[in-house]
Amino acid sequence: MLQKDILVIGAGPAGLAASIEAGKSGAKVLLVDLNMQPGGQLFKQIHKFFGSSAHHSGMRGFQIGTQLLEEAREAHVEIWMQSTVIGIFPGKKIGIEREAADGSKELLTIQARKIILATGASENAIRFQGWTAPGVMGAGAAQTMINVNHVLPGKKVVMLGSGNVGLIVSYQLMQAGCDVAALIEAAPKIGGYAVHAAKIRRAGVPIYIKHTITKALLDTDGCLRGCIIAQVDEHFHPVPGTEKEIACDTITLAAGLRPVTDLAKLAGCRLTYNGAFGGWLPLHNKKMETSETGIFTAGDSTGVEEANTALEEGKLAGISAAEELGLLSCEIANTQREEIWARLHSLRLGPFGERRMLEKEHILAEYASKIGISVLSE
């Protein structure tokens, strides 16, 4: 059985940051991910990040991703792509299916001393008649196709949801050459930042607030050819007589994301429900340790936020795992964690962030009351 100090699952920003921090302290780190390329969703972020220089303002996501991969190499992080974790067994044994050199699949078992779960998030779906048809997809799926694979998922798109993902992906679909026929939002106002919404408006995309899609219209082959939208009342029920048909070959759903917790559940980590963070997530403390000793978590799998918070949480997890392995002194680890928590605090301000800051406090308090007091929590 292969022995590793730390097994990190998920090579997005959180997993990469955790691996880099742990690798820098001298830990033997193996980072595994089921996708073809490391970087998670960073390589499809072609817009510039805002914020402070400590948080990559002015850089595009794929540039941050490239920088992280370089840092991972320097920190001697071993990365296995196309490697799917299929089980976490008692004693921190992990079953992994990966592609062998001859193209066949092989099963391996890894013995790790610490595990870091950075499995990210998955997109929420919105159900309406015909929503399963080819042509209806997650906004993130469309974004992956255009920005990573450089191929259009369709020509004429209706975007459902006006949060930042809906707004940014609408703009990026236009940059890629798609026609965005409409942006639909059930709430009475746009959900995301005004600066992103303004770009969509300037491009002349019709925005329908207080509307929803009631039905997908299908061609004889079962693929999408259009949709019916309708106004909704204050209870989000469609108002009869307000239906309108829009021709499109693609509907992209931007209805938020939820943490991916399958492996946390397999590992026996205690979960909690938190609406502000997208749903069920593993309870964790300020070290990002779960209810299971030696199993840490970071990034969107601990609550959906954004790439910068994922990076900071990843660092927390990497430092804490290295500390538990005796590779970092308690003093150094505490100092570094305090600096990171101060930066996380700065990311959780403002109208969008503050709720998450308060809810994070609740999660930490719930951990302290149900699992135990960590070094850093009061």
Next chain:
Amino acid sequence: MCMRIENHVIFNCDHTGISVEIIVDGKTVAAFEGEPILASLLAAGIKINRYTVKRQEPRGLFCGIGQCTDCAMIVDGKANVRTCITPVKAGMIIKTQKGLAKEE
């Protein structure tokens, strides 16, 4: 109708993989080695990857990152291959999957 992006204001659209051919339901499709199979299919205008078990409804790209399995197809005789996270190799034989593809 080519669905590949040829020019983009921010990124370079050049493909690093070499041009190859794959066979999809008996027809030759142009592809780039190393890109996801699903990308080659979309570029060729193919949107249906499989039909469901009970109601034989078509399914295609939904999550694009290996989570949902709606894009599963039969690749080189193996069923349930997630085409969004499986890279193209020259000469791959790909078939639209019907149900559980038990007859394969």
